[in-house]
Amino acid sequence: MKTKTLSGLFADDQMIFEKSRLGKKSVALPKRKFSEIDFSKNIPAHLQRKECANLPELSEPEIIRHFVNLSKKNFSIDTHFYPLGSCTMKYNPKINEEVARLDGFAWSHPYQPDDAVQGSMQVLYELSHMLCEITGMDEFTLQPAAGAHGELLGLMLVHAYHQHRGERKRIKVLVPDSSHGTNPATAALCGYQVVQIPSDHRGRIDLEALKKSVDDQTACLMLTNPNTLGLFEDDILKIREIMHRHGALLYYDGANLNALLGIARPGDMGFDIVHLNLHKTFSTPHGGGGPGAGPVGVKKFLADFLPIPFVVKDGENYRWQKTRAHSIGKIKSFYGNFGLLLRAYVYIRSVGLEGLRQISRDAILSANYLRKRLERMLEVPFPEFCMHEFVVTARNMKPAGIHAGDIGKRLLDYGIHAPTVHFPLVVEEALMIEPTETESKESLDQLVDAISKIVKEVEENPEMVQKAPYTMPIRRPDEVQAARKPILSWRDYKIDQTRNSSLA
């Protein structure tokens, strides 16, 4: 393997196993109390593992240095601006973290009796009520562990509802061509046929195509509003009418709720089922890809199908209600990702109603400001007011051999995370930009400056942009090789090294 050029900050490039030395110890465990019991003799040998697990052995200072140095190889919202469309990378308030680590919350057991967990039950109860207020739905379950998990539950509810009514022929789920990949994947996982509805020239769902596709075999339409182009589906009331007239349900993918807090509610638009991503709109940290939380809200006529158990309030006391008439059951152990639900609740209480409104207003204002400033450099396919995000296209750079992804990679060198690229699929060479409300105007201007420089670089030296980034801990990885010959663990790596190494 080639020696790295010097890069002081990222010089530490070994894996934890390569730092291990026999006999080193980190955590001091308590001594055995009953050392006279020799388990290797007392327990039948064929029930014991043959050899100790081959885990690395390091001292505490070495472990800390290893992982702290690893952390420095990450972009994060506390260190960098992420204009990452549909991901709502907003600031994660520190008080949320502090509250979640209180012993009363972090160390209460899910099977403690009701009267020993009244605090946690109060949080669940009040959060679900506030989510109802914010979205205009009638009831919420907090069980799903992530947005995609919420979607899965949402479609299970759709299925259960139609089954209950004896409408077994409803086998189709409609999704716009601008939808998130999870929408069709979830529908297919639930056994539905996925029917894609095209977007019209205004970037909205094509109403005529929708009318043609919907029939008595349609289970639901999954819709994001504002959609992934950042445009509000202004025909939403007509869409509702079309779907409901055919006995189909309207499903709201809440990925983009950050545009609507206190401004408009999916429940009022006619959506029957809503899932939210608390790690987007409600400020819980992304954690490098989880854990998240994906609560699901429904209108009253669907409440009987929701998962069990749920918290009810009797006078001043909270208790678990363990049955619902037609509950689909459980989709996760216990009650959901409580630690994240708690953070979201702290956030709502911190900012209050006026705060929520201002959050969406600032998010929308920032997106429109960026759109206006960027339209001089990059083509905006739908030049009208956007909501909290918008899409630009790099298609006019294609002759120079530059793709949207290249611009994203080059942005990393300017200290800004790449926007969402090559999505939504309806726009060629799309860059999807969502600044969120927690970036200063100065930081928005820095993005504009960086893109203007990159546009110039594309004109003058496209090869340089094609090979970006240059300042990260690594250059572009060979993803084709990673997939062709997967090395997924230290053990795989050792095997690869002893053979004709593909990494040599």
Next chain:
Amino acid sequence: MSYLPLTSEDHQVMLDTIGVEQFNQILQAIPAELRNPDIRIPNSLSEHEIRTLFGKIARKNLNCKDKLSFLGAGAYEHYIPSVVNAIISRSEFYTAYTPYQAEASQGTLQAIFEYQSLMCELTGMDISNGSHYDGSTALAEAALLSLSKTSRKKVMVAKSLHPEFRRVLQTYLAKTGMEMIEIPFLTDGSLDRAALENHLTQEVASVIVSSPNFFGLIEDLEGLAQLVHQNESLFIMTGNPLSFGFYKTPAEWGADIACGEGQPLGIPLSFGGPWLGYFTTTRTLVRQIPGRLVGLTKDMDNRRAFCLTLQAREQHIRRERANSNICTNQALCAIAACVYMTCLGKTGMKQVAELNMENAFYLRDQIEKIAGFQVLTKGPVFNEFTVRCPKPVSEMNQFLIARDIVGGYDLGKEYPEFKNTMLVCATETKTKDEIDHFVEILKESISS
């Protein structure tokens, strides 16, 4: 509202740039009748008020740092080295996005690769994914994998599997029209092998067994994998991963998939989540495995580089043809588990397993001596076991809580055959004095 950096001056400049006078002009696409909904949410609170309010709410919960707890049943109190929280409290880890941009995410990617590596070592399996929502959903995905891999219609599940796991599995299967057959257990809580063999037909996609099982018992699974494989079904194992520090690993038992709850690996109880679903398989299943996978490759300069891989299985590429709709893992919890396992290391992992075992064995011996209590789980256990009590468990637990002890899980709630039976847990966190104290209180409970 300290989370909003834009000043009123900024607002004005930005409105001017956009070319509108009023902010509301931007919202013209929203039908007027939908705007300005009436929402009832309390006013904002200062940080000081928040801290006071939530301190008060938190104190309405009992927690195992304040009370002596012998409650396990799938959620365990373990000692977590301070290093774990120090690392996952790094902003660079917990406020990072999913590592799609590999160049800007080497920290998360390498940490998850190391997590995968450590899980493979702990379970003995070939492949680990980057983690799942939790144990129950990991198991449900494993069952779905077996159904699609074998094109069969049924999964066989030990009734001694965690009730929450079985319930979640049932929900996942309901939407596919697939069937779940339960394998009963014998009076000592162990798997009924004869019943299993009787139902092992050509329709069975997989056999799912837990060890330790829900009653705390280590199952003797000798020959089971062979039996299942002869039937061309998959053998799926679940169990407390900490127990693999001492007991036979799923790989040694011949499992095709080992998955379950990783909470014991350095993750606090948090009232049931966020936790960690671990998911490991043999090499033959690598292209069917759901969820995120991090792979090692090289970059343009031939340096080692980590990236998400085999993404062709995933929803953002394949949409309706994806093999799961999952688009996250529990990255931060996986990093916590990675740091936890590193802190324990090769010998520490066995040691902590033995510390759990010696407490459980000692407590079991002491309870066995109390007249009126009968230990049902007599075989090898990890850190919990079942005891038939002289009174209903709810009464026992009321008596205990009045003496600042959180008692065990009431098994009768889920298993009618286990009336008045408590599932008691003693992890390595308990001292000898605490165990003795618990035993004394149990003795008192008889005469009360």
